Amino acid sequence: xxxxxxxxxxxREKENRKNAILKAARRLFFEKGFRSVTVESIARKAELxxxxxYLYFNSKDEIYSQIxxxxxDKFYRRVTDMCDRNRPAxxxxxxxxxxxxxxxxRDRELFRILMTFMLHANHSNLQEELQNHxxxxxxxxxxxxxxxxxxxxxxxxxLSTMNVRQSRYALWGLxxxxxxxxxxxxxxxxxxxxxxxxxxxxLDIFIKGIxxx
Numbered sequence: 001x002x003x004x005x006x007x008x009x010x011x012r013e014k015e016n017r018k019n020a021i022l023k024a025a026r027r028l029f030f031e032k033g034f035r036s037v038t039v040e041s042i043a044r045k046a047e048l049x050x051x052x053x054y055l056y057f058n059s060k061d062e063i064y065s066q067i068x069x070x071x072x073d074k075f076y077r078r079v080t081d082m083c084d085r086n087r088p089a090x091x092x093x094x095x096x097x098x099x100x101x102x103x104x105x106r107d108r109e110l111f112r113i114l115m116t117f118m119l120h121a122n123h124s125n126l127q128e129e130l131q132n133h134x135x136x137x138x139x140x141x142x143x144x145x146x147x148x149x150x151x152x153x154x155x156x157x158x159l160s161t162m163n164v165r166q167s168r169y170a171l172w173g174l175x176x177x178x179x180x181x182x183x184x185x186x187x188x189x190x191x192x193x194x195x196x197x198x199x200x201x202x203l204d205i206f207i208k209g210i211x212x213x
Contacts, residue, residue, distance in 0.1 A: 089152030
């Protein structure tokens with residue numbers, strides 16, 4: 001029993017150190033950009049030794065990709081659960097958009113890190129395997145939009161002639177464009193209202209354009 005308790009405590013301590021490393025790295029990547037951050041600076045920010053960081057991660061690239069993968073996976077789980085509900089496809093699109101907004105209003109660092117990766121993936125210095133892993137996880141999340149469109153078509157809610165692949169990218173671009181516009185430029189007191197109201201208005205126009213009748 002004593003051995004089991006020690007093992008649990010040791011496992012919890014290791015998890016806490018790993019989370020501390022990821023939290024410190026996230027802040028540094030946000031403040032300085034990927035290239036300017038070093039494993040040594042991450043260790044200092046996390047109040048650990050450089051060697052301790054290497055016990056959990058092989059490189060700065062691996063830390064960066066793990067931050068992205070963790071957050072992308074959180075979003076994927078949320079919207080996958082949402083899609084299991086028996087609701088109109090247009091309602092699901094609105095709810096997915098609100099979940100997406102909530103993720104980035106809670107954490108501006110996440111949005112900047114994700115957008116930086118998406119815009120500059122070929123120059124991120126990530127190993128090809130890690131880069132492909134992040135891209136695959138991102139595409140998996142975007143494909144949920146396509147599933148919602150397909151549900152709308154099959155249920156007679158959306159036009160059967162709509163191009164599902166192009167429409168999903170159009171919606172993804174709409175969300176990211178509006179969030180980018182206001183997240184880093186709008187005054188703090190009005191930021192959330194501007195993002196939510198602009199996306200709701202734009203979604204209304206978008207959905208009317210793909211609805212039958």
